[in-house]
Amino acid sequence: xxxxxxxxxxxxxxxxxxxxxxxxxxxxxxxxxxxxxxxxxxxxxxxxxxxxxxxxxxxxxxxxxxxxxxxxxxxxxxxxxxxxxxxxxxxxxxxxxxxxxxxxxxxxxxxxxxxxxxxxxxxxxxxxxxxxxxxxxxxxxxxxxxxxxxxxxxxxxxxxxxxxxxxxxxxxxxxxxxxxxxxxxxxxxxxxxxxxxxxxxxxxxxxxxxxxxxxxxxxxxxxxxxxxxxxxxxxxxxxxxxxxxxx
Amino acid sequence: xxxxxxxxxxxxxxxxxxxxxxxxxxxxxxxxxxxxxxxxxxxxxxxxxxxxxxxxxxxxxxxxxxxxxxxxxxxxxxxxxxxxxxxxxxxxxxxxxxxxxxxxxxxxxxxxxxxxxxxxxxxxxxxxxxxxxxxxxxxxxxxxxxxxxxxxxxxxxxxxxxxxxxxxxxxxxxxxxxxxxxxxxxxxxxxxxxxxxxxxxxxxxxxxxxxxxxxxxxxxxxxxxxxxxxxxxxxxxxxxxxxxxxxxxxxxxxxxxxxxxxxxxxxxxxxxxxxxxxxxxxx
Numbered sequence: 024x025x026x027x028x029x030x031x032x033x034x035x036x037x038x039x040x041x042x043x044x045x046x047x048x049x050x051x052x053x054x055x056x057x058x059x060x061x062x063x064x065x066x067x068x069x070x071x072x073x074x075x076x077x078x079x080x081x082x083x084x085x086x087x088x089x090x091x092x093x094x095x096x097x098x099x100x101x102x103x104x105x106x107x108x109x110x111x112x113x114x115x116x117x118x119x120x121x122x123x124x125x126x127x128x129x130x131x132x133x134x135x136x137x138x139x140x141x142x143x144x145x146x147x148x149x150x151x152x153x154x155x156x157x158x159x160x161x162x163x164x165x166x167x168x169x170x171x172x173x174x175x176x177x178x179x180x181x182x183x184x185x186x187x188x189x190x191x192x193x194x195x196x197x198x199x200x201x202x203x204x205x206x207x208x209x210x211x212x213x214x215x216x217x218x219x220x221x222x223x224x225x226x227x228x229x230x231x232x233x234x235x236x237x238x239x240x241x242x243x244x245x246x247x248x249x250x251x252x253x254x255x256x257x258x259x260x261x262x263x264x265x266x267x268x269x270x
Numbered sequence: 271x272x273x274x275x276x277x278x279x280x281x282x283x284x285x286x287x288x289x290x291x292x293x294x295x296x297x298x299x300x301x302x303x304x305x306x307x308x309x310x311x312x313x314x315x316x317x318x319x320x321x322x323x324x325x326x327x328x329x330x331x332x333x334x335x336x337x338x339x340x341x342x343x344x345x346x347x348x349x350x351x352x353x354x355x356x357x358x359x360x361x362x363x364x365x366x367x368x369x370x371x372x373x374x375x376x377x378x379x380x381x382x383x384x385x386x387x388x389x390x391x392x393x394x395x396x397x398x399x400x401x402x403x404x405x406x407x408x409x410x411x412x413x414x415x416x417x418x419x420x421x422x423x424x425x426x427x428x429x430x431x432x433x434x435x436x437x438x439x440x441x442x443x444x445x446x447x448x449x450x451x452x453x454x455x456x457x458x459x460x461x462x463x464x465x466x467x468x469x470x471x472x473x474x475x476x477x478x479x480x481x482x483x484x485x486x487x488x489x490x491x492x493x494x495x496x497x498x499x500x501x502x503x504x505x506x507x508x509x510x511x512x513x514x515x516x517x518x519x520x521x522x523x524x525x526x527x528x529x530x531x532x533x534x535x536x537x538x539x540x541x542x543x544x545x546x547x548x549x550x551x552x553x
Binding site for chain 1: 357370372
């Protein structure tokens with residue numbers, strides 16, 4: 024059988040095209056991520072949302088302080104419940120505003136669609152929450168009996184934020200429409216209320232007796248899971264799934 | 271080239287579109303059908319806002335779902351309804367949209383100036399959009415769709431709510447936009463596209479009826495469209511399309527298989543085709 028082979032130049036061109044289009048570059052996804060950060064700076068990420076962020080942070084700060092003051096017998100329980108309030112409030116308000124703006128379709132066909140924008144916003148909101156909680160705990164340090172308590176509470180606070188963030192992303196990935204952003208805060212508040220009312224002493228004792236190493240291992244694991252979930256949310260194909268702010 | 275291959279879209283038990291096959295190449299395509307025919311459903315699928323239940327949509331041979339942001343990078347979309355930022359100017363808004371489209375600030379600023387001039391908003395570039403009319407907001411929408419110099423421009427009912435002057439302005443703007451792009455615009459207003467579309471796509475009963483040049487579509491009714499003076503005997507076999515005023519008085523435009531008495535044969539236009547094709551839906 025006489026098979027006619029391609030000339031050398033055409034063969035090389037074909038190989039080149041296969042390499043460029045057929046094999047995914049390992050640096051592609053990292054480049055996409057860095058490009059997203061470069062273009063979606065906070066000024067554009069939170070376009071027309073300054074009021075929501077301000078109100079959300081203020082509401083969260085006040086709720087946090089009130090809960091903290093009212094429940095100084097059960098610091099860990101209060102902290103666990105209240106830690107992600109800033110993230111919760113800001114995310115709810117900005118999503119509500121996004122819905123009011125009715126720009127969903129226009130934004131979903133952009134290079135950085137609403138999924139990417141939302142993932143970046145989540146990253147900023149969680150970071151903001153971490154900083155806020157750190158500042159609050161630092162300012163309250165004089166009330167703690169020891170430095171270990173301060174670090175323990177900080178670890179619990181950070182873990183709660185990452186856990187809530189994980190819950191939110193899972194609902195966004197699996198759920199549809201407005202339920203996907205209303206249910207996570209509802210579930211968080213209900214679950215923590217039940218835990219606080221019926222199991223506060225047990226939870227307080229359990230957390231206080233955990234070693235610092237275990238607390239920060241849990242924090243690290245939750246952080247990694249949160250970042251992985253964020254990455255999946257940002258990169259995963261959506262297949263026409265309904266978005267939280269779509270009608 | 272954009273290819274729609276055997277595309278079907280169902281919402282539960284409701285069949286929105288069935289077995290649509292269209293190939294788009296450079297030029298202006300007018301998607302003409304009455305409300306509820308599936309125009310917006312098709313536009314949304316082409317814009318990746320929803321996906322077919324069956325079938326595929328390909329851009330240069332690759333599924334648009336696989337292309338992901340690569341496809342959105344060459345796409346410009348103007349939705350049927352959209353909100354706007356009342357307290358911002360078109361320039362601020364377009365800078366924001368440019369960032370979302372991955373356009374650098376320097377490039378964006380040059381493009382924004384050029385686009386605002388193109389859509390006749392240069393003098394209002396820095397005024398707050400809450401002062402704008404509906405037509406001006408629509409033009410801002412068109413400008414944002416053109417920011418990334420798209421190869422595929424999809425406009426969903428772009429003239430809805432515009433006054434006649436704005437619609438004429440839009441038509442002349444569309445002429446300059448076509449070039450080597452694919453422009454797909456949907457409308458139920460025949461006059462918006464009859465002079466500018468290279469091909470007309472008609473949907474009926476959720477299926478593709480035809481995708482042809484306007485002249486070819488109109489020629490299918492050639493010899494069967496007449497005008498008769500009001501008051502003449504109208505037989506039940508005539509399909510009355512509409513009445514219009516002439517210098518000689520009011521005349522009825524009718525569709526008939528036979529030559530009506532006292533009638534004048536006229537050249538069929540796209541409006542006639544629309545009224546005949548969708549006459550069942552008018553009842």
